[in-house]
Amino acid sequence: DAQTLRETLRRIDGRGYKAYKELQGTYAFEAFTLFIDHVQGDPFAQPSRLRVRVDRTASGFDASFTSGPSRTVALCDYLTRLFSRTARRVTKGIRGTGKGGLILIDTPAQEILPRTAMSVTDNHVEARFFLGLPAFGRRIAGRDAMEMLLSELPAIATEALFFKEDRRAALTAHVECCEDADALREKLSALNRVAFLANGALLPRASGIDPRPLGSGAIPFSSPATLRMEVELPNRGKVTGMGIPEGVTLIVGGGFHGKSTLLNALELGVYNHIPGDGRELVVTRPDALKIRAADGRSISGTDISPFINNLPFGRSTTAFHTQNASGSTSQAAGICEGIEAGARLLLLDEDTSATNFMIRDEKMQHLVASENEPITPFIDRVKELHDSQGVSTILVMGGSGDYFATADHVIQMTDYAPEDVTEKAHGIAKEHADGRMVETTGPLRPVTHRSPRPKSIPLEERRGRVKITTYGRHEMVLGTTRITFDDVEQIVEPSQTRALAQAVAMATPLMDGARTLTDILDRVMETVATQGLESLSDILRGDLAAFRKLELAAVINRARTLKTVP
Numbered sequence: 187d188a189q190t191l192r193e194t195l196r197r198i199d200g201r202g203y204k205a206y207k208e209l210q211g212t213y214a215f216e217a218f219t220l221f222i223d224h225v226q227g228d229p230f231a232q233p234s235r236l237r238v239r240v241d242r243t244a245s246g247f248d249a250s251f252t253s254g255p256s257r258t259v260a261l262c263d264y265l266t267r268l269f270s271r272t273a274r275r276v277t278k279g280i281r282g283t284g285k286g287g288l289i290l291i292d293t294p295a296q297e298i299l300p301r302t303a304m305s306v307t308d309n310h311v312e313a314r315f316f317l318g319l320p321a322f323g324r325r326i327a328g329r330d331a332m333e334m335l336l337s338e339l340p341a342i343a344t345e346a347l348f349f350k351e352d353r354r355a356a357l358t359a360h361v362e363c364c365e366d367a368d369a370l371r372e373k374l375s376a377l378n379r380v381a382f383l384a385n386g387a388l389l390p391r392a393s394g395i396d397p398r399p400l401g402s403g404a405i406p407f408s409s410p411a412t413l414r415m416e417v418e419l420p421n422r423g424k425v426t427g428m429g430i431p432e433g434v435t436l437i438v439g440g441g442f443h444g445k446s447t448l449l450n451a452l453e454l455g456v457y458n459h460i461p462g463d464g465r466e467l468v469v470t471r472p473d474a475l476k477i478r479a480a481d482g483r484s485i486s487g488t489d490i491s492p493f494i495n496n497l498p499f500g501r502s503t504t505a506f507h508t509q510n511a512s513g514s515t516s517q518a519a520g521i522c523e524g525i526e527a528g529a530r531l532l533l534l535d536e537d538t539s540a541t542n543f544m545i546r547d548e549k550m551q552h553l554v555a556s557e558n559e560p561i562t563p564f565i566d567r568v569k570e571l572h573d574s575q576g577v578s579t580i581l582v583m584g585g586s587g588d589y590f591a592t593a594d595h596v597i598q599m600t601d602y603a604p605e606d607v608t609e610k611a612h613g614i615a616k617e618h619a620d621g622r623m624v625e626t627t628g629p630l631r632p633v634t635h636r637s638p639r640p641k642s643i644p645l646e647e648r649r650g651r652v653k654i655t656t657y658g659r660h661e662m663v664l665g666t667t668r669i670t671f672d673d674v675e676q677i678v679e680p681s682q683t684r685a686l687a688q689a690v691a692m693a694t695p696l697m698d699g700a701r702t703l704t705d706i707l708d709r710v711m712e713t714v715a716t717q718g719l720e721s722l723s724d725i726l727r728g729d730l731a732a733f734r735k736l737e738l739a740a741v742i743n744r745a746r747t748l749k750t751v752p
């Protein structure tokens with residue numbers, strides 16, 4: 187119990203750091219159980235892994251907070267944030283050497299995601315976190331450790347893992363907000379909409395690197411009358427906003443009028459947001475995929491023939507390989523791979539697209555004959571993608587009117603306010619019809635499913651283990667294989683990247699040259715769905731967050747070693 191812990195710390199005080207290993211074990215405190223699962227090897231190593239478990243009944247969170255997955259996820263998210271804030275307040279920062287003195291829990295950004303940092307079941311409330319055991323040089327700082335484990339930690343647990351009446355309102359708002367967003371997203375398909383933005387939503391962010399809402403001066407979202415609709419949510423009741431229909435939607439408007447801000451909000455509408463974020467009721471269908479140009483990436487056997495054909499020297503594009511894609515081929519690959527993995531809504535922004543992939547106007551058609559142009563521009567496939575494959579597109583394009591005729595809906599942003607200009611745009615397209623020819627190379631065929639070859643991602647072991655490291659949100663190293671994916675924009679937390687790295691390690695042994703990539707992705711996602719995120723790792727770790735199949739596919743597709751059988 188806590189007394190044993192005190193005695194052990196007293197005994198090992200001043201000894202070499204390794205003696206901390208003795209702490210590993212389980213300790214019964216008055217209000218909770220402490221698990222010291224893994225003690226770090228030295229003060230500079232990754233901090234030790236601990237858990238605090240409170241009996242569910244004692245915690246005081248009644249059944250209403252966990253009725254349904256949306257609420258449970260939101261409760262865990264709320265408690266994780268509270269634990270994180272409290273730990274920062276209660277601890278004294280670094281003590282002595284290395285990371286000594288720190289109590290850290292995976293800290294969420296603006297999204298409410300399933301995470302391993304907190305678990306709430308019928309039986310318990312459990313926080314999984316990291317603690318830097320303190321040292322002076324490499325000698326155990328027993329008194330400091332005592333203060334951390336016997337005073338700071340109990341204070342944090344008492345504050346963050348038990349129900350407090352004065353937090354009822356905030357907690358209720360949190361779970362209701364998450365449940366409403368999930369309900370709204372689920373309604374989209376029955377309404378034939380791909381996205382919904384509630385009136386009053388605040389889309390702009392504090393800065394390009396700060397995802398919190400813009401502090402002041404944000405213009406609230408307001409739907410144009412033609413696209414306005416009302417939906418009924420379980421908690422908020424009736425909500426009015428803009429529903430973006432299936433098909434092709436074009437967002438136009440002058441520079442700096444809020445086009446990209448709108449699209450960015452839609453990209454992250456696949457996730458739920460915390461109360462106060464401004465995007466609580468901005469939701470996008472769950473299989474929405476942001477596509478951008480990523481020149482320099484590798485492509486392994488992707489069928490990009492819907493968009494690219496007749497390359498110089500007769501290079502195949504039905505199973506295209508390169509270690510150095512161009513802007514246009516990278517964008518074509520992103521779309522074809524996305525559809526292969528199940529994307530049914532594509533989000534594209536002129537700011538991050540290859541111009542020659544998006545458009546090819548009449549003058550250029552006169553100068554460069556189509557035999558000499560391998561690219562079938564997106565404009566000549568976008569409608570077909572929807573009609574023949576059920577893939578919708580939302581596209582930001584302020585620089586060319588060529589899409590007017592193909593778009594089912596045209597939304598103009600003026601001073602951050604959307605206006606439906608579909609009729610006007612269609613009228614202009616008719617009136618100013620030019621001699622631009624549609625140039626496709628035959629009808630769109632269903633996507634080709636590739637099968638990755640064995641050892642496509644070599645997982646080199648050292649001492650029987652594959653070392654897996656991630657850096658930020660866009661880089662992972664498995665053994666000696668480095669995968670970078672800066673262009674994958676819908677990853678919002680490093681914890682998702684850590685989980686993705688584990689998922690890649692789980693997917694790789696399934697690659698046998700026969701199973702399709704989709705099949706492999708489905709198996710991994712199925713494991714996570716049935717056995718939880720915890721099943722991604724053989725040790726219980728509190729730093730993993732949920733990810734989508736589309737991001738897992740995107741990461742695997744960017745592995746430079748990937749080899750596939752068509």
Ligand code: ADP
Nearest residue numbers: 390403404405440441442443444445446447602
């Ligand atoms: P565009 O893509 O049309 O050129 P952006 O979406 O990049 O424009 O927006 C330009 C600027 O306007 C950004 O700094 C953004 O934060 C800000 N902005 C966007 N929407 C709003 C809004 N609703 N209220 C206030 N500022 C906004």
Ligand code: MG
Nearest residue numbers: 445446447537
């Ligand atoms: Mg823009």
